[in-house]
Amino acid sequence: DESDWTAVEDLDDADGGDAAPPQPVLAIVGRPNVGKSTLVNRILGRREAVVQDVPGVTRDRVAYDAQWAGRRFTVLDTGGWEPKAEGMAAAVAAQAEYAMAHADAVVVVVDATVGATATDEAVARVLRRSKRPVLLVANKVDDERLLADTASLWSLGLGEPYPVSALHGRNSGDLLDAILAVLPETPRETYGATTGGPRRVALVGKPNVGKSSLLNKLTGEDRAVVDSVAGTTVDPVDSLVELDGQVWRFVDTAGLRKRVNFASGAEYYASLRTKGAIESAEVVIVLLDASEPIAEQDLRVLTMVVEAGRACVLALNKWDLVDEDRRNELERELERGLVRITWAERVNVSALTGRAVRKLAPALRTALASWDQRISTGRLNGWLNDLVAATPPPVRGGKQPKILFATQAATRPPTFVLFTTGFLEAGYRRFLERRLREEFGFPGSPIRISVRVRE
Ligand code: GDP
Ligand code: GDP
Numbered sequence: 001d002e003s004d005w006t007a008v009e010d011l012d013d014a015d016g017g018d019a020a021p022p023q024p025v026l027a028i029v030g031r032p033n034v035g036k037s038t039l040v041n042r043i044l045g046r047r048e049a050v051v052q053d054v055p056g057v058t059r060d061r062v063a064y065d066a067q068w069a070g071r072r073f074t075v076l077d078t079g080g081w082e083p084k085a086e087g088m089a090a091a092v093a094a095q096a097e098y099a100m101a102h103a104d105a106v107v108v109v110v111d112a113t114v115g116a117t118a119t120d121e122a123v124a125r126v127l128r129r130s131k132r133p134v135l136l137v138a139n140k141v142d143d144e145r146l147l148a149d150t151a152s153l154w155s156l157g158l159g160e161p162y163p164v165s166a167l168h169g170r171n172s173g174d175l176l177d178a179i180l181a182v183l184p185e186t187p188r189e190t191y192g193a194t195t196g197g198p199r200r201v202a203l204v205g206k207p208n209v210g211k212s213s214l215l216n217k218l219t220g221e222d223r224a225v226v227d228s229v230a231g232t233t234v235d236p237v238d239s240l241v242e243l244d245g246q247v248w249r250f251v252d253t254a255g256l257r258k259r260v261n262f263a264s265g266a267e268y269y270a271s272l273r274t275k276g277a278i279e280s281a282e283v284v285i286v287l288l289d290a291s292e293p294i295a296e297q298d299l300r301v302l303t304m305v306v307e308a309g310r311a312c313v314l315a316l317n318k319w320d321l322v323d324e325d326r327r328n329e330l331e332r333e334l335e336r337g338l339v340r341i342t343w344a345e346r347v348n349v350s351a352l353t354g355r356a357v358r359k360l361a362p363a364l365r366t367a368l369a370s371w372d373q374r375i376s377t378g379r380l381n382g383w384l385n386d387l388v389a390a391t392p393p394p395v396r397g398g399k400q401p402k403i404l405f406a407t408q409a410a411t412r413p414p415t416f417v418l419f420t421t422g423f424l425e426a427g428y429r430r431f432l433e434r435r436l437r438e439e440f441g442f443p444g445s446p447i448r449i450s451v452r453v454r455e
Contacts, residue, residue: 023065024187026179027076027099029127030109031092031119035139039109039166040064040077043176068176073183076103089122096126101252102276105133105183112138112149112163116156124156133182137175138163198240198249199368202277202310205287206297207270210317213351214287215253218243218360244361252277271300278304282412283311283367283444285360290330290348291321294337302341309413311367311445312344313360320350343437345444367444373414375440377407380416383439393420393428404454415448424451 028036043066064075076099099106108127110120127134138150141163153161162178164171203211219241239253252273278284284305288298305312322330338344345363349356384406393401401422409417416436418424424432433449436442 023072023074024104024183024185025074025076025102026066026183027103027106028109029092029096029099029106029123031088031117031123034109034111035166036077036109039107039137039139039164039172040075042166042169042172043068043075069180071180071183071185089119092119093122093126096123098273098276100127100130100132102280103132104187105135105179106130107135107137107179108158109137109139109166110153110156110161111140112146112153112161113140115149115152120156124158128157134158135175135178135182136161139166141165142168142170198247199283199364200249200251200281201364202251202281202284203253203287204274204277204284204301204305205317206289206295206301209287209289210351211287214285214315214317214349214357215239215241215250217351217354217357243364244358246361246365248361248364251280274301275304275308278308278310281310282371283313283364285313285315285364286344287315287317289318290316291318291326293329294333299337302338306340306446309446309448311364311371311413312341313363313367313444314338314341314344314346315360316346316348317351319348319355320353322348341446343443343445343447363444370442370445371412371414373440373442373445374411375408375414380406380408387432387435391431393422393424396423396425413446413448414442415450418449418451419454420451421454423453 028040030036044064064077066073066075096106096108106127108123110116116124136153136156136158138153138161141147141150142165147163150161150163162171162175164175166172203215205211219239239250241248241250286298286301286305288294302312316330334346345366347356347359347363349360351357384403388403393403399422401420401424403424404419404421406416406418409415418432429449429451433447436447436449
């Protein structure tokens with residue numbers, strides 16, 4: 001009947017992938033034990049349920065959706081790891097750097113019953129440079145009598161301390177109002193949106209794979225690192241790099257250049273950064289060390305790229321170290337390890353010698369063209385009708401599901417919706433995806449297919 005098909009038209013008009021508008025990000029920082037997690041829970045507990053958890057990699061949770069006074073925002077909890085006591089000030093300062101680079105506002109939590117410690121002062125030094133709003137929270141002010149203690153926290157140079165008790169909820173509503181007052185309505189970056197600026201590239205991979213070497217090679221060889229380009233504003237954590245006559249924005253390269261290493265928490269911090277970089281990019285260069293076996297850590301990075309729905313180029317680095325034996329071994333490892341990402345183009349490079357690094361820019365362009373590609377509904381259904389006529393979906397429970405109609409509902413990544421009269425088996429969905437790629441390509445981009453069963 002007619003009413004069902006209006007939904008299809010709506011979808012066809014819709015564009016841009018994610019249905020929900022991007023939310024501003026609030027980061028919570030501070031040294032261990034000041035009550036960050038308690039405060040995060042308090043912020044989230046103000047409403048009935050957490051809408052969605054974004055799974056972290058080494059920790060269960062990193063970011064949460066929150067809502068207050070009708071406004072939605074994301075809370076980034078950077079407190080889920082415990083740096084060793086001796087490296088504490090540096091570690092927490094690095095955490096604050098991360099927050100400044102990725103959040104729209106920062107809350108720094110201090111324990112009012114303890115007062116400002118050397119670590120708190122180190123964090124404050126970092127945050128005083130912040131271009132984003134910073135709110136100083138004096139936590140554990142469980143009752144009136146402790147209020148006097150908070151005055152000394154003015155010395156941190158972060159303005160007026162907000163006294164709260166995260167544990168008991170004292171003043172937390174006022175704090176949330178203050179947060180909303182400084183948090184912008186829209187995030188600083190609308191990821192994936194066509195801004196007309198340079199395309200955004202993330203360079204990721206496990207430690208020592210050659211990320212900073214490659215970045216140096218790319219910027220050094222072309223001798224065209226640009227600090228500012230007319231008409232664009234550059235986040236200081238990013239680098240503008242000219243490759244092959246085109247300016248690209250390499251995101252979060254500050255973190256690559258400044259090598260932050262902690263005895264503990266290092267892996268968590270690195271994966272948080274990797275995830276952040278992937279999410280702020282449109283296309284990701286995943287570096288693998290061709291001279292070593294593909295590791296669990298490599299696969300985790302690839303999974304992040306696939307789940308984030310970003311375009312991808314695989315760069316097999318240290319190719320100068322690869323001999324014939326290793327090459328054969330590697331082929332087998334890749335066949336096994338890259339099953340979810342067979343669509344990504346592979347470039348065998350050496351950041352050391354410069355081998356094939358010039359092939360990266362064309363590969364990035366191809367991947368982005370796929371990511372942006374739209375197949376018209378007419379063309380898609382013409383192809384689909386022929387395909388389904390030749391190979392119909394398998395009968396299930398005595399019924400033959402019919403595929404009524406398909407449409408590409410979104411780009412970035414290309415997302416298809418199939419309307420059917422019944423469930424399609426995973427095997428048949430994979431078959432459709434394979435044939436879709438054979439027909440329309442999409443090299444370098446993930447594609448998504450969802451099925452809507454029409455009752
Ligand atoms: P984090 O390491 O900064 O995330 O700190 P936690 O949230 O884990 O809190 C550390 C300890 O401080 C826990 O035992 C909390 O129960 C306690 N705590 C947190 N907020 C308050 C508060 O407002 N008042 C009091 N008295 N204790 C608190
Ligand atoms: P990152 O931790 O991913 O930034 O890795 P680095 O760029 O610091 O590189 C780690 C080590 O690998 C350094 O000693 C580099 O000199 C070395 N390296 C990087 N790329 C190559 C390469 O293509 N070939 C060889 N042989 N060594 C490389």
